Amino acid sequence: MTGDFARTPEPPYWAVIFTSRRTAGEDGYGAMAEEMARLAAEQPGYLGLESARAESGLGITVSYWANESDARAWKQVARHLEAQRFGRVRWYEAYEVRVARVERAYGWTRPAARDAT
Amino acid sequence: MTGDFARTPEPPYWAVIFTSRRTAGEDGYGAMAEEMARLAAEQPGYLGLESARAESGLGITVSYWANESDARAWKQVARHLEAQRFGRVRWYEAYEVRVARVERAYGWTRPAARDAT
Numbered sequence: 001m002t003g004d005f006a007r008t009p010e011p012p013y014w015a016v017i018f019t020s021r022r023t024a025g026e027d028g029y030g031a032m033a034e035e036m037a038r039l040a041a042e043q044p045g046y047l048g049l050e051s052a053r054a055e056s057g058l059g060i061t062v063s064y065w066a067n068e069s070d071a072r073a074w075k076q077v078a079r080h081l082e083a084q085r086f087g088r089v090r091w092y093e094a095y096e097v098r099v100a101r102v103e104r105a106y107g108w109t110r111p112a113a114r115d116a117t
Numbered sequence: 118m119t120g121d122f123a124r125t126p127e128p129p130y131w132a133v134i135f136t137s138r139r140t141a142g143e144d145g146y147g148a149m150a151e152e153m154a155r156l157a158a159e160q161p162g163y164l165g166l167e168s169a170r171a172e173s174g175l176g177i178t179v180s181y182w183a184n185e186s187d188a189r190a191w192k193q194v195a196r197h198l199e200a201q202r203f204g205r206v207r208w209y210e211a212y213e214v215r216v217a218r219v220e221r222a223y224g225w226t227r228p229a230a231r232d233a234t
Contacts, residue, residue, distance in 0.1 A: 004175065005136055005213055015217050017132060017179055019122055019167050023227075050136050052171040058121065060169045060177040062134055068220075088225060096122055096224035100132050100217035103185075107213035108205060110140075 006048025006064050011102045013047055014065040016074075020087075020095035022057045029091045032083050039079060045070025057093075064102070071099060123165025123181050128219045130164055131182040133191075137204075137212040139174045146208045149200050156196060162187025174210075181219070188216060 022029070033051075040046055045066035053059035065071040074080060087095070139146070150168075157163055162183035170176030182188040191197060204212070 005138070005211065008215075011215075015132075015134060015215060017134065017219075019179075021122070050175070050177055052169040052175050052177045054169040054171075058167070058169050060167055060179060062136075062177060062179075088227070092225070092227070094122065094224065094226040097222065098125075098128075098132060098219045099221040100219040102134075102215045102217040104216040105214065107211065108209070109211040110205070110209070 004050075005107075006050050006062075008047050008064050008102075008105065011105050013102050014068050014071050015100045015102050016063045016065065016071050017098040017100060018061045018063070018095060019098075020059050020061075021093040022053070022059065023091055023093055027090050028086075032086065032091070036080060036083055039077065040074060043070065043074050043077065046074075068099070068101070121167075122224075123167050123179075125164050125181050125219075125222065128222050130219050131185050131188050132217045132219050133180045133182065133188050134215040134217060135178045135180070135212060136215075137176050137178075138210040139170070139176065140208055140210055144207050145203075149203065149208075153197060153200055156194065157191060160187065160191050160194065163191075185216070185218070 037049055040049060040063055047064035047066060049061065049063045051059070051061040063071070063074070065074070154166055154168075157166060157180055164181035164183060166178065166180045168176070168178040180188070180191070182191070
């Protein structure tokens with residue numbers, strides 16, 4: 001699911017930046033995170049997902065959406081609402097959500113790595 | 118430097134989402150990353166920085182800026198340009214930069230954690 005770059009189109013599109021600090025312990029978190037990544041990918045306007053968590057416990061997940069209404073709709077999907085409730089009970093010490101419109105994007109790939117793919 | 122939430126103001130403000138995959142080996146990366154975080158914090162319009170890297174090697178660093186011109190100016194700071202060049206030579210297999218305008222933001226903190234701070 002995660003561990004790789006999202007293949008997003010030319011801007012504009014939308015990004016939901018979800019920064020979180022985990023509680024100690026697994027308690028079903030990994031399974032939920034995988035399910036949510038799969039479910040997000042089925043939603044209208046989904047463009048991709050990138051996720052990383054440091055050993056310190058701080059994690060950043062960015063999901064990309066074709067437009068703001070698609071990002072809002074994902075927040076309201078029933079199973080996702082349930083995961084959000086579980087998150088507050090079990091998995092997170094704190095989180096911050098920032099909804100942003102991506103205006104510009106550019107990237108770079110090492111030539112050797114580019115040849116290898 | 119990293120490992121914690123950025124304390125950003127009410128939107129709108131700007132986010133630069135830097136997603137990267139590291140090469141193997143340290144090769145001065147940690148020292149550069151710390152220097153860049155300190156240097157960014159001295160720039161006009163800097164609002165904060167959040168960073169996480171997974172064991173897989175994918176990392177996400179989001180820097181927050183008061184406006185787009187501040188974000189652009191940071192990209193052009195001489196020592197930062199040098200770090201970008203070193204990054205392409207040494208530290209990164211690939212990266213993607215997305216510049217976005219944050220339109221909405223909300224957060225949550227566990228009540229016990231809130232009391233403890």
